[in-house]
Structures are given as C-alpha cells and as structure tokens.
Amino acid sequence: MSKDVEFDVCSLDKLKLPKNPKILIIGGGYAGLMTALKLQSSLDFTQENKPQVTLINKHDYHYQTTLLHKVAVGTLSVRKARIYYRKILKANKVKFVKDKIKSLDPENHCVYGNGGRYDYDILVIALGFRADDFNIPGVAQHAFKLSTLNRAVKLSEHIENKFKDFIHTQNPLDLSFIVCGTGFTSIEFAAELGSQLDEFCEICGIDRSIPKITCIGRSNQILPVFSEKLSSKAVEKLKKMSVELITNGTVKEIKEDGVIVEKDSKLIEIKGNTVLWGAGVKGSDVIEKSSIPNKKGKIQVDFQLRALNYNNIFVVGDSAQPTTKDAIHAPTAQLSSQMGEFVGTMISELVKGHEFNKPFVFKHRGTVCSIGHTDGVGIVYGKELWGEIAAFMKNTIENRWLFSIGGLSMVFKKGQFRYRTSN
Incomplete structure (x- = not known):
C-alpha cells in the first residue's frame, strides 16, 4: 500500500480481558512460536489470575523453513530439522495442542480444528504460507x-x-x-x-x-x-x-x-x-475461506499488528499484510520472529493492565x-x-x-x- 493507514490508539486499547484470559496462538512457525515464548517468559503464571496460553499446530515439531532446501537435497537430516514444541515450551505456562485448524469464527471468539472448538479472549493468527x-x-x-x-x-x-x-x-x-x-x-x-x-x-x-x-x-x-x-x-x-x-x-x-x-x-x-x-507464496487457505477480510490468505493489520476491526485478534508472520511503512517488507523469518516478539510483548502488557501504544518497527x-x-x-x-x-x-x-x-x-x-x- 502506498499510504499509511491511520488508527485511533485509544479505541484499540479498549480491550477488556476477563479473569484468567484465554490467549490462543494458532500456528507454530517463527512468528507463532516466538509469540508463545515471549508470553512464557513475560507473564506471571503463579498468580491466581493467571492467563491460559495455548499454542496449536498441526505438527508437534517446529522447523526452520529457511533450511528446507537442505532437507530436500539430503544435506540436513529430518531428525536434526525437527524441534519438538514440548521440549521448549513449559507445560505449566504454555499448553501445546497438536491439531489442524479448519476454520475461524471471530464473531464467536473461537476457532475450530479436527479436535473440536477452541475459545479465546485474544487470538494470534500465525498460520504461515503455501505455494501460489x-x-x-x-x-x-x-x-x-x-x-x-x-x-x-x-x-x-x-x-x-x-x-x-x-x-x-x-x-x-x-x-x-x-x-x-x-x-x-x-x-x-x-x-x-x-x-x-x-x-x-x-x-x-x-x-x-x-x-x-x-x-x-x-x-x-x-x-x-x-x-x-x-x-x-x-x-x-x-x-x-x-x-x-x-x-x-x-x-x-x-x-x-x-x-x-x-x-x-x-x-x-x-x-x-x-x-x-x-x-511465489500466499497465505493460509483457512484465512482465505474465513469471514475476516483478506487477500490471498493475508489479513491487513494496523501499526500494532492487530487485524482491522478486531481488537482482540493479532496477525503475525506470513498471515499478516502490514499497512504501515515501518512494517512493509519482504516476508522473511527475521520479520516473522520480530512480529512474534512484538505481539508477545504487547499481549503481556495488556494482560498486566498496562497501556501499550508503541508501533511495530522492523529492524532489518x-x-x-x-x-x-x-x-x-x-x-x-x-x-x-x-x-x-x-x-x-x-x-x-x-x-x-x-x-x-x-x-x-x-x-x-x-x-x-x-x-x-x-x-
């Protein structure tokens, strides 16, 4: 986009979270995993009003997409390429669920997978890419x-x-x-x-x-x-x-x-x-078929990586289509991980009841x-x-x-x- 989209910071921060808020992250690539890890390290899970953080991914392992060419040629073993979520996520802080997301229902604050319905108070969409x-x-x-x-x-x-x-x-x-x-x-x-x-x-x-x-x-x-x-x-x-x-x-x-x-x-x-x-690549077909406005499976986000018109949905990585000049860059693992870290930090502040008005700025x-x-x-x-x-x-x-x-x-x-x- 040629022009920055302007937003009302105050209206975006009117997100009222219930006790023990449910934070749901769908997709465990660079952006989704970094969001989960940031929440894991930033939030206090010992208090009575502790958040419920869940990461859902269709496989129980993460892998570096930037190394797939090595796997394809055989110079990197599959065993070495897999990084299992349960070995890096602490079960008492971030729950991992292996499931494939089938549909999004933002109006009812839930998503559906093969394993059923998952409700959320805050949703982070990080569903990655597919070939175009x-x-x-x-x-x-x-x-x-x-x-x-x-x-x-x-x-x-x-x-x-x-x-x-x-x-x-x-x-x-x-x-x-x-x-x-x-x-x-x-x-x-x-x-x-x-x-x-x-x-x-x-x-x-x-x-x-x-x-x-x-x-x-x-x-x-x-x-x-x-x-x-x-x-x-x-x-x-x-x-x-x-x-x-x-x-x-x-x-x-x-x-x-x-x-x-x-x-x-x-x-x-x-x-x-x-x-x-x-x-060429495009965003997830789950997004493309959803009621959330998108272009080829990518959702437009504001200066804080929130989906337009949904103040409790954040979008990161290849699922996001930034609309501000500080965030518009070619999709890379570096960009995705920085998006995940930013959103993890922002959600942590929101859960703590703090204001967070900083914009996302990509550091190349x-x-x-x-x-x-x-x-x-x-x-x-x-x-x-x-x-x-x-x-x-x-x-x-x-x-x-x-x-x-x-x-x-x-x-x-x-x-x-x-x-x-x-x-």
Missing part, C-alpha cells in the same frame, strides 16, 4: 513445492531415487531438474543440489555431464531483492556449478516431463522429469542467500557480503534463531556449522 501457483496449468499436478518439511522429505526421496535408479532407466530426463523461480527458495535449492552433484554421480557411477539444473525467473536478474552486483556474484557461482539460468522468462505450463516457458515472445520447452515450484539486520553449504551472497547491517563470510553469516543467522528458542544447548544440537552437514 497463479493458476498456471500443471503446477498442482506436476511440481514439487518447498512449503513444509514433509514436502521437502518427499522431494529428497524423489531425487535420491532418480540417481539410484538411473542405472536401470538410463533416461537423462530423470536427472534433469527444473526450478521455477529465482528468489531465495529457488536459488538456495538449485545451489544446494548443484553442490552435491559430483558426490551423487560418484556414488551412483553416473557421468557428471548428464545431470542438469535449470532455473527460470521472470525478472531480468536472479535474487531481485539484492543489488545487481550481488546478483552477478550469485550468477557466477551458480554457473560454476553448471546451473543454467533463464531470466525474463514466464512459465506458461508445467507438464509431467518439462516446462513451457515464454521468452522473447516465443514459447520454448525445457525437458525434465523433476520440477520445483518456487515462484541483514539477509543472506546461501549458495551451497560454504558460499553465499547477502547484506548484513547494510554491508554487502559474498563467499565464505556470507555463508558464515547465514549460519550465524540460523543459529541465532536456535539460541533464541533453546539457548546454547539447542545451537549445539541443531545448529549450522562450517563443514557440518548430514552427509
């Missing part, structure tokens, strides 16, 4: 998506089988991988796969010239959020991995054995039996795109980085999140380090 196929034919039927850990595992198994079975099929298209999109998810996956091709071919006895990776993007450069200089650095690194890049190309259709692309007003067909769709510390395990490009505190130092900063960012949710022990158990992979 933009109604392009074949995406739903023929393309893999990196939107969940389970999907990443399926892609990993698929890739492993294509290499193991090549000795029998001898079909070069089985080792032709097409990636639709040239943003972070797509480039990190292509680079991770490219960095492992030598090893895959050696293990399976395959000529290294046979596997091919092609990335297709609509922009005139890859990683368009970065400068042309950083984009060029990434291109140089990807080409050394034999990754072919097609820019200014529009995917028109995905087929079982390839992708139709329009480039320079001409249709070309790129053949391959594995297609990854990483060209940096963004790094990994190019394989020991290389990358990015910006950290305004400084452009590339090479091993960028990879180090990427690992530092991932480990910082682990530290925030589980301390040093979590970093040692689950952290990303220079040469530590699951190979």
Whole structure:
C-alpha cells in the first residue's frame, strides 16, 4: 500500500480481558512460536489470575523453513530439522495442542480444528504460507513445492531415487531438474543440489555431464531483492556449478516431463522429469475461506499488528499484510520472529493492565542467500557480503534463531556449522 493507514490508539486499547484470559496462538512457525515464548517468559503464571496460553499446530515439531532446501537435497537430516514444541515450551505456562485448524469464527471468539472448538479472549493468527501457483496449468499436478518439511522429505526421496535408479532407466530426463523461480527458495535449492552433484554421480557411477539444473525467473536478474552486483556474484557461482539460468522468462505450463516457458515472445520447452515450484507464496487457505477480510490468505493489520476491526485478534508472520511503512517488507523469518516478539510483548502488557501504544518497527539486520553449504551472497547491517563470510553469516543467522528458542544447548544440537552437514 502506498499510504499509511491511520488508527485511533485509544479505541484499540479498549480491550477488556476477563479473569484468567484465554490467549490462543494458532500456528507454530517463527512468528507463532516466538509469540508463545515471549508470553512464557513475560507473564506471571503463579498468580491466581493467571492467563491460559495455548499454542496449536498441526505438527508437534517446529522447523526452520529457511533450511528446507537442505532437507530436500539430503544435506540436513529430518531428525536434526525437527524441534519438538514440548521440549521448549513449559507445560505449566504454555499448553501445546497438536491439531489442524479448519476454520475461524471471530464473531464467536473461537476457532475450530479436527479436535473440536477452541475459545479465546485474544487470538494470534500465525498460520504461515503455501505455494501460489497463479493458476498456471500443471503446477498442482506436476511440481514439487518447498512449503513444509514433509514436502521437502518427499522431494529428497524423489531425487535420491532418480540417481539410484538411473542405472536401470538410463533416461537423462530423470536427472534433469527444473526450478521455477529465482528468489531465495529457488536459488538456495538449485545451489544446494548443484553442490552435491559430483558426490551423487560418484556414488551412483553416473557421468557428471548428464545431470542438469535449470532455473527460470521472470525478472531480468536472479535474487531481485539484492543489488545487481550481488546478483552477478550469485550468477557466477551458480554457473560454476553448471546451473543454467533463464531470466525474463514466464512459465506458461508445467507438464509431467518439462516446462513451457515464454521468452522473447516465443514459447520454448525445457525437458525434465523433476520440477520445483518456487515462484511465489500466499497465505493460509483457512484465512482465505474465513469471514475476516483478506487477500490471498493475508489479513491487513494496523501499526500494532492487530487485524482491522478486531481488537482482540493479532496477525503475525506470513498471515499478516502490514499497512504501515515501518512494517512493509519482504516476508522473511527475521520479520516473522520480530512480529512474534512484538505481539508477545504487547499481549503481556495488556494482560498486566498496562497501556501499550508503541508501533511495530522492523529492524532489518541483514539477509543472506546461501549458495551451497560454504558460499553465499547477502547484506548484513547494510554491508554487502559474498563467499565464505556470507555463508558464515547465514549460519550465524540460523543459529541465532536456535539460541533464541533453546539457548546454547539447542545451537549445539541443531545448529549450522562450517563443514557440518548430514552427509
């Protein structure tokens, strides 16, 4: 949005909470989990009028979506990727419920899941994202998506089988991988796969010239959020991995054995039996089908991340569509975690009966795109980085999140380090 939306602070703070208020968080990604942890550390659960905090998620584990490309290629094990909620949430403070949310009923202050009805006095919506196929034919039927850990595992198994079975099929298209999109998810996956091709071919006895990776993007450069200089650095690194890049190309259709692309007003067909769709995301379908006004599963929020016209509903992470300039940024894990921390702090103050009129302001510390395990490009505190130092900063960012949710022990158990992979 081009203009900030103005709100009446006083009217928003007229939220009267009952004794033992029910605070419900739906979704346990970066934003939802950080909200729960902030409430866990900020509220007094020993008093008689203690809040009832519940986190609901469809899985009983959290995972870093920024590392799904590693799971998909097999360089990060599923066991290491899972972080179980009950190991980091204290049961006497935050109750965890494994359930899939089916619908929202804001008029009656409740949500519904497979396990029944959940009432709330304050609701935090953090339902994450899903792939947006933009109604392009074949995406739903023929393309893999990196939107969940389970999907990443399926892609990993698929890739492993294509290499193991090549000795029998001898079909070069089985080792032709097409990636639709040239943003972070797509480039990190292509680079991770490219960095492992030598090893895959050696293990399976395959000529290294046979596997091919092609990335297709609509922009005139890859990683368009970065400068042309950083984009060029990434291109140089990807080409050394034999990754072919097609820019200014529009995917028109995905087929079982390839992708139709329009480039320079001409249709070309790129053949391959594995297609990854990483060209866009949208919000939750639960939100999209709800009575809360939204756009593609994203709910407009005010300067304090409250849903417009609902003073007891907060929206964070990929479910939120900010309307103030201090909050409008490309969706990242860093943005989501800061949203969760802010909302957790605000709810804590409301429960304590304190006024809280501060706006949410995103503090952009940096963004790094990994190019394989020991290389990358990015910006950290305004400084452009590339090479091993960028990879180090990427690992530092991932480990910082682990530290925030589980301390040093979590970093040692689950952290990303220079040469530590699951190979």
